[in-house]
Amino acid sequence: MAVYTDVAAEELAEFLRGYDIGELLSYKGIAEGVENSNYLLHTSKGSFILTLYEKRVASEDLPYFLTLMSHLAERGIRCPQPEKNRGGAVFGTLMGRPAAIINFLEGVWPRRPNVAQCAAVGEGLARLHLAGQDFPLRRANPLSVGGWRALFEQSAAGADPLQHGLHALLHAELDYLEHAWPKQLPDGVIHADLFPDNAFFLGDTLSGIIDFPFACNDILAYDVAICLNAWCFEPDHSFNVTKARAFLGGYGRERPLTTSEEDALPLLARGAALRFLLTRLVDSLNVPAGALVRPKDPLEYARKLRFHQSVDSIRDYGVTASGVVA
């Protein structure tokens, strides 16, 4: 939940005079996103989301996120599209913070994604990757392999108190992945955080992909690996091979994985699991007093990491080589 900055009606009305989106009818702070303050606006022209970017989103990165969303939307990806103000800018300043208005996407995110939804998100991710191929801006991924050692060093002391043996697991995995991480795989724009709460559905139809503050340029198949972790495990942390097959099948219908990508997928999935394990561990060790958000469980990703360590090839994810569904 995230409404950190209270926006007064009077200030908001003034801010909206800079836009051509109609008269303000109502606005509600919404409990969505953990990095920013978000409001749902109703105006005489429709529904919009107002986002105030809090400190964790560096304002120098805003042009990347906002123009990326415009770029993807122009290419048919259903994602939020920033409204331009009367000066042509995609963000301004409200309550002392960078603030943007995006169009509202209908849809609900599935707490328990089903197989059809896994397939749909696979297709959607592949289409997003294709639509991003000609995006001109670049942003390195601070949470890829090059960023993990610093996270490990911040959190190493807290590992074994949380689970005996976790420190050794992290240490060995980090050494291995830093050595083995692939350098020649196809890259491009990735979402990097396409969890179920960032995917809206109407029924089983994907109606929107939201929340781009982690978007960056990186290995495309790493994004696939993140989704394997985020969509294909059950609440008891068991791996659901039917969902994985549906997800990878959906992806492959839009953008077939290369043989190199397929070969690398288990390793990339280990990396994705390590990334969320490390960031969750850091977050769990740094909960401020009176925090609004309960930290997510790091050990969920320790279990997923151990699962991927046991995987030999993409066949274990339910897919035969060359994208043919097993």
Next chain:
Amino acid sequence: MAVYTDVAAEELAEFLRGYDIGELLSYKGIAEGVENSNYLLHTSKGSFILTLYEKRVASEDLPYFLTLMSHLAERGIRCPQPEKNRGGAVFGTLMGRPAAIINFLEGVWPRRPNVAQCAAVGEGLARLHLAGQDFPLRRANPLSVGGWRALFEQSAAGADPLQHGLHALLHAELDYLEHAWPKQLPDGVIHADLFPDNAFFLGDTLSGIIDFPFACNDILAYDVAICLNAWCFEPDHSFNVTKARAFLGGYGRERPLTTSEEDALPLLARGAALRFLLTRLVDSLNVPAGALVRPKDPLEYARKLRFHQSVDSIRDYGVTASGVVA
């Protein structure tokens, strides 16, 4: 901010099948109300608010609140109106909690109410009082004079540590009000919590009165006194006599105060100030670890109480006897 209970899309869709309000398009937890969990729903038939009643609202009181809103709305008061489900009931059960769906009211609440808005809320409060006259259900006010001593006893030890002399102020005021509280004034349905955040405006037009969990049967002029406290002081706690005159003038145009009510208003205003001082003091001494809501400042109401103690008659609120604006 208040979203205590996370509602899964799957459970919500099931719950909505009991209503004839269209297909679910989206829902967002909203940061509004402090007693309950609230969601803004978009369906194919419009916008609605879903409320899950958390433990502080006793479910035996729900029929009172919900039928009151229906009763008032039928008499032209712009307030939320509960949707009936297919069984004709105004609430059901969702995620193990009593849950109701009300229509969505457009409007924004003013952080800095202006004079015209104070006049409008005065008119609106009087119209609410008139519309409630034939409401058949009754609910005693647990937060009127009879409830204050228990609050004082819960919080007495914390008074002087907060402000030197506060304990003596509370003690003497409570003795005085218990003795002097009027028993013969006109009574009826009161909102009992009509603060600016419960009044929606479009421009200076009152577009809705929301949030009825404190509604009850009590002295009508006590509701007027609550609003004097809530609407007619500036952020520096100074009393704005122009706003008070506008508020009382607006009220009087719809429902003129009787002479007895006018005479009692300073005393009722002291009581209203004491009520919010005591509940805020109790809340500030009982902040749970990790609370989502920062407690409101009790001392704001100690200053207001002292102001009302200095008032001789309704003339000091800007109004001559018999409702004539001074």
